[in-house]
Amino acid sequence: MIPVRLAYAALSLLVVSILVFVATQALPGDAAVAKLGKNATPEALESFRNLYHLNESMPAQYIHWLGNILQGELGNSLATGGSVSTLISQHVVNSLVLLLFTGIISIPIAIAIGIFTAIRRGRASDHVTSITLLVVTALPEFVLGVALIVLLATSIFHLFPAVSPLDPSRSVFSQLELTVLPTLTLVLLVLPYIARTVRACMVEALDSEYVSMARLKGMPERRVVLRHALPNIAGPTFQVIAQSLAFLAGGIVVVEAVFQYPGIGEAFVSAVQSRDLPVIQALALLLAAFYVIVNLFADVGTVAMTPTLRKGAR
Amino acid sequence: MQIEPTAEAPVVPAPVEEAPLAPVKSLAGKGGFRELLRNTLRLREGKIGLALVLFVLAVAFLGPFFAPHDPSTVIAAPYTSPNSNALLGTDNLGRDVLSRFLHGGAVLLLLAFAATVVGVGTGTLLGLIAGYRRGFRGEFIMRSLDVVLSFPSLLLALLFLSLLGPKLWLIVLVVAASHTPYVARVVESSTLGLTGRGFVRYTEMIGLSRWRIMSGEILPNILAPLTVQFGLRLTYSIALIASLAYLGFGRPAPAVDWGMMINENQANIVASPLPVVVPIIAIAIITIGSNLLTDAFGRAGGIDLGREGEA
Numbered sequence: 001m002i003p004v005r006l007a008y009a010a011l012s013l014l015v016v017s018i019l020v021f022v023a024t025q026a027l028p029g030d031a032a033v034a035k036l037g038k039n040a041t042p043e044a045l046e047s048f049r050n051l052y053h054l055n056e057s058m059p060a061q062y063i064h065w066l067g068n069i070l071q072g073e074l075g076n077s078l079a080t081g082g083s084v085s086t087l088i089s090q091h092v093v094n095s096l097v098l099l100l101f102t103g104i105i106s107i108p109i110a111i112a113i114g115i116f117t118a119i120r121r122g123r124a125s126d127h128v129t130s131i132t133l134l135v136v137t138a139l140p141e142f143v144l145g146v147a148l149i150v151l152l153a154t155s156i157f158h159l160f161p162a163v164s165p166l167d168p169s170r171s172v173f174s175q176l177e178l179t180v181l182p183t184l185t186l187v188l189l190v191l192p193y194i195a196r197t198v199r200a201c202m203v204e205a206l207d208s209e210y211v212s213m214a215r216l217k218g219m220p221e222r223r224v225v226l227r228h229a230l231p232n233i234a235g236p237t238f239q240v241i242a243q244s245l246a247f248l249a250g251g252i253v254v255v256e257a258v259f260q261y262p263g264i265g266e267a268f269v270s271a272v273q274s275r276d277l278p279v280i281q282a283l284a285l286l287l288a289a290f291y292v293i294v295n296l297f298a299d300v301g302t303v304a305m306t307p308t309l310r311k312g313a314r
Numbered sequence: 315m316q317i318e319p320t321a322e323a324p325v326v327p328a329p330v331e332e333a334p335l336a337p338v339k340s341l342a343g344k345g346g347f348r349e350l351l352r353n354t355l356r357l358r359e360g361k362i363g364l365a366l367v368l369f370v371l372a373v374a375f376l377g378p379f380f381a382p383h384d385p386s387t388v389i390a391a392p393y394t395s396p397n398s399n400a401l402l403g404t405d406n407l408g409r410d411v412l413s414r415f416l417h418g419g420a421v422l423l424l425l426a427f428a429a430t431v432v433g434v435g436t437g438t439l440l441g442l443i444a445g446y447r448r449g450f451r452g453e454f455i456m457r458s459l460d461v462v463l464s465f466p467s468l469l470l471a472l473l474f475l476s477l478l479g480p481k482l483w484l485i486v487l488v489v490a491a492s493h494t495p496y497v498a499r500v501v502e503s504s505t506l507g508l509t510g511r512g513f514v515r516y517t518e519m520i521g522l523s524r525w526r527i528m529s530g531e532i533l534p535n536i537l538a539p540l541t542v543q544f545g546l547r548l549t550y551s552i553a554l555i556a557s558l559a560y561l562g563f564g565r566p567a568p569a570v571d572w573g574m575m576i577n578e579n580q581a582n583i584v585a586s587p588l589p590v591v592v593p594i595i596a597i598a599i600i601t602i603g604s605n606l607l608t609d610a611f612g613r614a615g616g617i618d619l620g621r622e623g624e625a
Contacts, residue, residue, distance in 0.1 A: 008460060015461050023477050131359075138605035140553035142560045143597050146576055146583075150591055154584045162584060250466030254557055258580075268469075269561055272476040284473055291466050 075278035095263030114198025133192040145258035190244040201233035235306035242298030353614035360610030366603025374419025381413035426551035433490035437497025445505025459495035467492030545608025
């Protein structure tokens with residue numbers, strides 16, 4: 001099971017890298033002419049092509065390109081001329097900060113909401129929470145983000161800045177007020193998924209025979225929920241948390257663009273707008289790798305946490 | 315975790331103990347489906363959802379006939395406050411917000427609908443083949459779709475749109491492609507549950523072709539989960555296409571689009587919120603409405619709304 005899953009993850013990454021490579025190759029134009037200008041001598045163009053392996057076949061070029069990427073050489077940005085890796089490293093840190101805050105805030109709240117609504121199943125508080133979560137899940141990322149700006153950053157409540165362009169000369173930790181709204185948006189994106197899954201699993205667990213047994217023994221309800229039901233939903237809960245975080249690889253792109261927060265998502269959108277190919281390639285690969293690896297982690301972790309799946313594992 | 319058939323699973327449908335070999339029409343045939351729709355609209359959630367969806371559809375498709383101005387004509391200074399000439403004020407270039415709003419929904423919703431039809435259609439076809447034929451063919455289809463799943467759909471869409479330009483067919487295609495794997499998964503597992511049933515085995519014995527069995531026997535019996543998928547995917551199509559327009563990868567300039575309106579006017583949101591708030595509310599209402607409707611349908615049919623991967 002796990003080796004098969006690993007092989008699929010590796011295959012997925014390989015296909016993604018081929019896709020990114022082929023997609024960027026499909027663009028018209030000669031890279032050598034574009035780089036050296038129309039007046040370059042034929043000799044200069046020839047040596048440039050040799051230097052970057054442009055004369056070789058497409059598969060050979062792909063191998064060279066992949067080899068460079070694996071060694072961390074991502075090339076230079078067409079827009080600024082700077083090295084792509086230095087250019088994106090600060091953005092990666094900024095995005096990770098958002099992800100970290102989102103995880104720390106959303107996971108405990110979502111689990112608490114899930115358990116609470118499962119215990120109060122069928123009551124008014126459960127219905128209200130369910131409908132609210134359903135409404136929030138329906139909204140696109142940018143609608144949530146802009147709605148929060150309207151509510152919390154304009155005339156209604158002027159609590160936070162409407163955009164979050166970090167000052168690059170200072171650490172993100174010294175400008176935390178700028179991370180509040182992007183983090184809040186991301187929390188609202190993942191929280192409903194986790195809470196709904198936890199509720200569904202908890203409802204199932206509370207209907208089970210071992211829970212009835214524990215109750216019949218006279219065990220306090222609190223202990224039944226926390227010691228008997230909760231450990232049994234650890235597997236699916238872990239899986240939905242990891243999947244939600246993986247899903248943020250897509251969500252963060254829009255949310256950072258909404259708030260002009262300088263993370264990898266915002267960098268990706270502006271690179272796409274200016275067609276800065278090396279940056280597009282690097283960021284698309286990075287986000288896809290994050291997505292594949294976190295999903296892999298989700299599956300492997302779920303198997304490890306669920307004894308019945310573990311036994312059946314090949 | 316979804317339990318998937320292994321490569322060694324028998325190609326021939328496994329014998330089923332309880333099912334007699336009679337031409338029993340099972341589950342939700344056509345009558346059952348209508349019943350299901352009626353039950354959906356009996357739920358309060360379903361009624362509210364349908365009302366919200368119809369309201370936005372009416373605004374988007376009838377709106378253009380009631381627009382007081384041309385959506386691209388400058389009628390006043392930028393960000394003029396609401397007045398008798400421009401009921402919702404003007405936008406960043408001085409165009410009438412109300413007229414732009416009334417013109418900005420139709421194509422967005424049509425694109426979303428087209429993308430959903432294409433995506434759900436391909437997903438259903440692949441899922442039926444994978445679930446009914448199983449064996450090597452099924453494995454190959456499902457594993458290839460898993461690879462597609464390994465790329466966040468928004469990234470895929472942005473990548474292709476940035477390279478090939480914002481073309482209508484491309485928007486429909488990339489959004490459809492992001493739906494196919496999820497739909498195929500659901501259809502495959504529903505189909506697997508039917509292949510050993512009596513009525514399917516009966517039609518096999520009387521020698522109907524595989525296509526007849528898939529389209530005439532299996533498809534009508536998985537309509538309910540398929541409808542749920544269609545609803546979920548439609549909500550998501552609207553979100554994704556509006557997001558692409560918001561990020562500046564929708565249709566180019568003379569076209570109007572709710573996502574684009576939000577993008578254009580966000581910079582001045584503090585002083586002049588209306589040009590942003592109105593389209594935001596419209597998108598929110600239709601996505602919430604279709605989500606409520608889908609949820610009500612799922613509840614009426616007792617279908618598990620596996621919301622996995624709505625990303």
